[in-house]
Amino acid sequence: MEDSYRDRGSSGGMVSWVAAELLQRGLVDGIAHVAPADPDAGGRFFRYSISRDLDALNRGAKSRYYPVDMAGILEEIRAVPGRYAIVGIPCFIKSVHLTCAQDTVLRERIVFTLGLVCGHMKSRNMVESFGWQMGVDVRDVARVEYRLKDPSRPANWYRAQLSCRNGEERQQDWWHLVDGDWGSGFFQNSACDFCDDVVAETADISFGDAWVEPYSSDGRGTNVVVVRSPEIHALLRNGMEQGRVALSPVDAGFVRETQAAGFRQRREGLAYRLGWARRDVKPRKRVHSGHHHLGWRRKLIYRLRYMISRGSSGAFQLAKRLGRPGIFMAWGRLMLKLYHGVTYSRGRLGAAFDWAERRLG
Ligand SMILES: Cc1cc2nc3c(=O)[nH]c(=O)nc-3n(C[C@H](O)[C@H](O)[C@H](O)COP(=O)(O)OP(=O)(O)OC[C@H]3O[C@@H](n4cnc5c(N)ncnc54)[C@H](O)[C@@H]3O)c2cc1C
Ligand code: SF4
Known part of the structure; x- marks a missing residue:
């Protein structure tokens, strides 16, 4: 049943x-x-x-x-x-x-x-990155809330809160955070x-x-x-x-x-990824490798998500090692601009992709 x-x-x-x-x-x-x-x-x-x-x-x-x-x-x-x-x-x-x-x-x-x-799992680095962006050192964080409930705001306007050891609380809406667009895949676990x-x-x-x-x-x-x-x-x-x-x-x-969105990513997106992502593993899935029906722009979205999910950890680690969070932010902003242009037709990049799509089909 x-x-x-x-x-x-x-x-x-x-x-x-x-x-x-x-x-x-x-x-x-x-x-x-x-x-x-x-x-x-x-x-x-x-x-x-x-x-x-x-x-x-x-x-x-x-x-x-x-x-x-x-x-x-x-x-x-x-x-x-x-x-x-x-x-x-x-x-x-x-x-x-x-x-x-x-x-x-x-x-x-x-x-x-x-x-x-489940859409995907995030890594623990996301908390530290949220801290960078809210002006809090992760070592000073006592509690994390990923989604505060607020009946006066739409449920899909996620707002995160970091509570500090000294009693201070910092909040920020996810869309103001460089890694806060869930669909773009920042800090996604690679198994996903x-x-x-x-x-x-x-x-x-x-x-x-x-x-x-x-x-x-x-x-x-x-x-x-x-x-x-x-x-x-x-x-x-x-x-x-x-x-x-x-x-x-x-x-x-x-x-x-x-x-x-979750089904798209794990049906047509998965079928596409099976063809090129991680050639060393060949998981058996309910969908088979294939992408003939996908347009170039859709493929680009899946490629970008993959790049962001893999690249965000590397960019974060580099920024952390050098003690320069700005490296991660700059990389993140660039990737997000690209992702939003391709996916949501935002900004000049979006207009360029729309134009290319009209020309190339
Ligand atoms: C990683 C992740 C990704 C998600 N992606 C989506 C999505 O794409 N689409 C969607 O509709 N919903 C998604 N959800 C589920 C959604 O966020 C809610 O958890 C779900 O709707 C239940 O909400 P609730 O208000 O009834 O939960 P509550 O009544 O608040 O209870 C939540 C329960 O889940 C437990 N819990 C929380 N996180 C975890 C965890 N990581 N592992 C095990 N138990 C946990 C809590 O301890 C609590 O008992 C996701 C959840 C997680 C953890
Ligand atoms: S593999 Fe990833 S997407 Fe699948 S259930 Fe686990 S955390 Fe969620």
């Missing part, structure tokens, strides 16, 4: 809602998810942890575009008997299933998987170039954002949910009947539309 819903902006984060239901109804003893960490204890801003009550669960809400690993929580699940749910991006959920296939203890204890729709799972297909339930109008302009944020587990479906229906959660059924086409 597979059913899809859109929440009506009144339910808060749907992941947290479902996870809370699982805990409160005693269906699980713990939820493994990504929560803020103390950077002094391990140098990381986020890590996987297991929440066993609602307070801990709520402290871990919100999206974290930060690399993490599951080794610690898998150890804890092995060591502490109980039933667990794991929240994760598609590749992590798939890894959980593969691990469970070989580990009977984990298989018995991990009873639900809650998947997050070969990923074809957008909606966490192997999870019991998947959650995403409704990136179509009018929902993307609704500052409360609107989730889309794809449910595949009868038990979790029953929880949702119960919540709807009792008026504790407001969901409307939608079809698969609606969900697909909300993730149109």
Whole structure:
């Protein structure tokens, strides 16, 4: 079975809602998810942890575009008997299933998987780069918020916040940050170039954002949910009947539309990349290498994204080593100008690409 819903902006984060239901109804003893960490204890801003009550669960809400690993929580699940749910991006959920296939203890204890729709993962360097641009040294940062919620602004106007150890808070909209155009691929993990799972297909339930109008302009944020587990479906229906959660059924086409960019990048974009990116690896994917139907401008967009995702780490490392963040900013601004010209027809470059497209077809 597979059913899809859109929440009506009144339910808060749907992941947290479902996870809370699982805990409160005693269906699980713990939820493994990504929560803020103390950077002094391990140098990381986020890590996987297991929440066993609602307070801990709520402290871990919100999206974290930060690399993490599951080794610690898998150890804890092995060591502490109980039933667990794991929240994760598609590749992590798939890894959980593969691990469970070989580990009977984990298989018995991990009873639900809650998947997050995923565009790509960022590297931890992004936090430091945000710091450069907000005038904060990353060593002085105590907490990171990638997306502040503000009901008075469209949900797709991301605003990041860095909270400093001295209590100061710095905020900036993503579009004012050189690496803040999500689609351009700054600091993208290289594995994401070969990923074809957008909606966490192997999870019991998947959650995403409704990136179509009018929902993307609704500052409360609107989730889309794809449910595949009868038990979790029953929880949702119960919540709807009792008026504790407001969901409307939608079809698969609606969900697909909300993730149109993600599907383009990991269907036609992936088929194109398979032909030339990383010739040393030949992953088997649901799409085959091919690009005959793509125009030159579309190909250029995929090439540029690839260049930006690979080049941003190099430019960042060089700037850091030389103690000159300006090197990264200058490189980033140049690449962004090019990307925006090709992709959105912005500026003089955009006009030049439009002209070339009219001439060349
Ligand atoms: C790297 C990444 C890329 C994403 N890309 C897209 C996209 O392209 N399109 C889209 O529609 N949605 C994307 N999402 C999902 C989206 O940002 C929301 O997480 C999702 O819609 C659920 O929102 P919510 O308000 O219900 O979450 P909340 O109720 O706030 O709960 C979020 C839950 O997810 C957990 N969590 C946060 N980050 C991670 C992580 N990295 N790994 C494991 N658990 C985590 C939190 O601990 C919390 O329990 C992405 C998320 C991530 C982490
Ligand atoms: S795009 Fe795919 S490989 Fe990359 S983080 Fe998301 S699920 Fe994992």
